[in-house]
Amino acid sequence: MxxxxxxxxxxxxxxxxxxxxxxxxxxxxxxxxxxxxxxxxxxxxxxxxxxxxxxxxxxxxxxxxxxxxxxxxxSPLKDPEDFLVGQSVVFSAEALLRQRGDILHGRPALVLGFGKLGSSIARLLHVKGVRVIVYDIDPVRRAQAMSQGFEVARDRDQAMAKAGLVLCATGALSLRGEDFPQLKNGAYVATVTSSEDELELSGLPSGYIRDSAGEHVSRYSTTGHYFYLLNGGEAVNFIHGASVGxxxxxxxxxxxxxxxxxxxxxxxxxxxxxxxxxxxxxxxxxxxxxxx
Structure with missing residues (x-):
């Protein structure tokens, strides 16, 4: 507006x-x-x-x-909020997977962006025993992720093709329209901000159809390919109030x-x-x- x-x-x-x-x-x-x-x-x-x-x-x-x-x-006063928002993102993503009978384990997670929120998400997923792959356009942040023991993708596209869960935490455009067909079949996509910032859904190639795959879960499909989008691409943690106490x-x-x-x-x-x-x-x- x-x-x-x-x-x-x-x-x-x-x-x-x-x-x-x-x-x-x-x-x-x-x-x-x-x-x-x-x-x-x-x-x-x-x-x-x-x-x-x-x-x-x-x-x-x-x-x-x-x-x-x-x-x-x-501000350093935002650090506690950012850490807890990261936790709430993982909680909500896992809750939506579980309502469909899926779980995080056995599903490699790609975290795009290793800032305050992305690093918090990566740490919590790691604690849960999930294989975490990190990618950030900033080589300094990639080095920070590697120093903290995370697997760092050398090639973002190859990492997307392997990930069963993609969490977008860049605060900018994470996935362009042409990126979505590169996702692994059945992959889940979630963001920590608004869809207009992180996802170029309007750029999806023609032929993709959107259907409901459950509450707050959309299925995008075309011949030979499909993926799931959580909460319509909006911040996934808003589903459960995004509370940080x-x-x-x-x-x-x-x-x-x-x-x-x-x-x-x-x-x-x-x-x-x-x-x-x-x-x-x-x-x-x-x-x-x-x-x-």
């Missing part, structure tokens, strides 16, 4: 005309219309607080920002701290992080409450 400037401005005008506004973003969705919002909104856009790595990249890739952006995406409050508190930074004003139109001192206060307050 916010990719269209007119729609974005109208949305803001009907809800906060004339007000000073902080935009809370979870994926960089305001980025395409941010210039129009800052120029045409009757109030004042004080800035944006971005929560995700994918959104962080979208704002960072812009040549010029029209307002300050505070990103919490790379009270650790989410660490991130939410930092989002509030970012909003406070913007509300105080005086920031240039650039990217910022919440100061370390504020993060320490948040962590100490959280520990005082939860570590009794």
């Amino acid at each position: 916010f990719s269209d400037a007119d729609t974005a401005v109208t949305y803001l005008e009907t809800r906060a005309a004339g007000e000073s506004v902080v935009l809370l973003d979870v994926g960089g969705y305001f980025a395409p219309s941010l210039d129009a919002l800052c120029e045409r909104f009757s109030g004042t856009v004080l800035g944006v607080v971005e929560d995700t790595e994918n959104g962080h990249k979208r704002y960072a890739e812009r040549d010029k920002l029209p307002c300050p952006v505070v990103s919490v995406a790379r 009270p650790f989410i409050f660490l991130v939410q508190a930092e989002i509030l701290a970012g909003a406070a930074m913007l509300a105080r004003g005086g920031l240039d139109a650039a990217m910022y992080e919440v100061p370390t001192a504020d993060r320490e206060v948040i962590a100490a307050t959280w520990l005082h409450y939860y570590n009794r």
Whole structure:
């Protein structure tokens, strides 16, 4: 919705005309219309607080920002959330396989992306006794995966052809339309973000038919080939609430701290992080409450 400037401005005008506004973003969705919002909104856009790595990249890739952006995406306070989100992804993927009478074991898993979420997913699958293959376009991350004992694919396409479960955790486009026919017959595909970020389903070769293969499981098939997509390509852990317990409050508190930074004003139109001192206060307050 916010990719269209007119729609974005109208949305803001009907809800906060004339007000000073902080935009809370979870994926960089305001980025395409941010210039129009800052120029045409009757109030004042004080800035944006971005929560995700994918959104962080979208704002960072812009040549010029029209307002300050505070990103919490790379904060150490997000590390517990990222670790637990990885666990919830594995839980939900396994639950969907089991409802079809399948299990993880004996099904090599390919993890695309070895960032915070991808590494968490790989570790948990390994603990469960699943053979894990890792691929990342960044050779530094591939070296990190290898140092942690994971099998690292030299060739992504060959790894896809062997994997019975493909988990997309790149925060960018993981599988293009032409990649899907390379999947092993009967492979399951799941993502940790939205399908529009990770999967080019619109690029599937003609001839593929989509059918339901159970609740939250779709079967794509054509002559001689088929694969399964979990939760329509959306984040698979959202099926079971994606809960990370009270650790989410660490991130939410930092989002509030970012909003406070913007509300105080005086920031240039650039990217910022919440100061370390504020993060320490948040962590100490959280520990005082939860570590009794």
